[in-house]
Amino acid sequence: MVLLALAALDGVRMGRQRPAPRRNRTSRRERAALLLGFALALAMLLVPPVPSFADLAANRPGGQLEVQELSFVLPPAQRSLTDWVRLLRSQPDPALYAGDPVRISGFVLPVPGEAPELARLLVRCCLADATPFGLPVRWPAGQPLPQADQWLAIEGVMALDTTSNPPRSLVIPGRITPIQRPRRPFEP
Structure with a gap:
């Protein structure tokens, strides 16, 4: 102005x-x-620019989220997407969390050869160091997959995906709600 x-x-x-x-x-x-x-x-x-989080995440190396030792563990329904990813990386046995309630939000990130994940970008300093991280989701059968960059809130349960090798945790949604992009879309 x-x-x-x-x-x-x-x-x-x-x-x-x-x-x-x-x-x-x-x-x-x-x-x-x-x-x-x-x-x-x-x-x-x-006409302000609208960044594509999925395009940004596709051009960044994934899996760089540092595993921190957890000094406390939030109740399952209070864990954010970041909390879930950190917990699953620090305690890699997916059977420990099967059946836990999940309430997370993020954008839809296409994964080549797999179903899209619900993801966030972790920013430590600036957008140049943004690192994508996400959770696999078993999307409802018979419905079209959500579009890349669409923001969703998911309530469901954590489950054990035995079809992957090795078995991994994934989210089984009970309710999927489209939401607006949050004012603070990045995770600190």
Whole structure:
């Protein structure tokens, strides 16, 4: 907004000045550059960019979430997606959590050769170091798979996927609710 105001003030100032005949060509270039900059700034305000979390995650190495020693364990229904991933990596026996209630939210991340996961991006410093992490989901049979980048809230249970080798934990949704992208979409 400040840049738009400065550009408008500069445009008014340039309009009041009478350029010398030999500077007329330069003045036209300056006005064209000013108008182009003003139009771009206005376009950014009216049509803000919408980042694709799935595209960003696809270009980042996955599985980089550091395993921290857990000093306490939240009740299953209070664990975020990040808490679940950290817990499953620190205690890799998937049978320990089968049947635990799950309430998580995230964006749909396509996984080549597998069903999409529900994911988040972990940002330690800035978006340049964003690391994707997610949980596999057994999507309801007979329904189309959700679209990439769609934000969902899932309530269900954690289960043991015996079809994968080695067996792993996955979420069996009881209720899937589309949600708006949160104001703070990244995990700290």
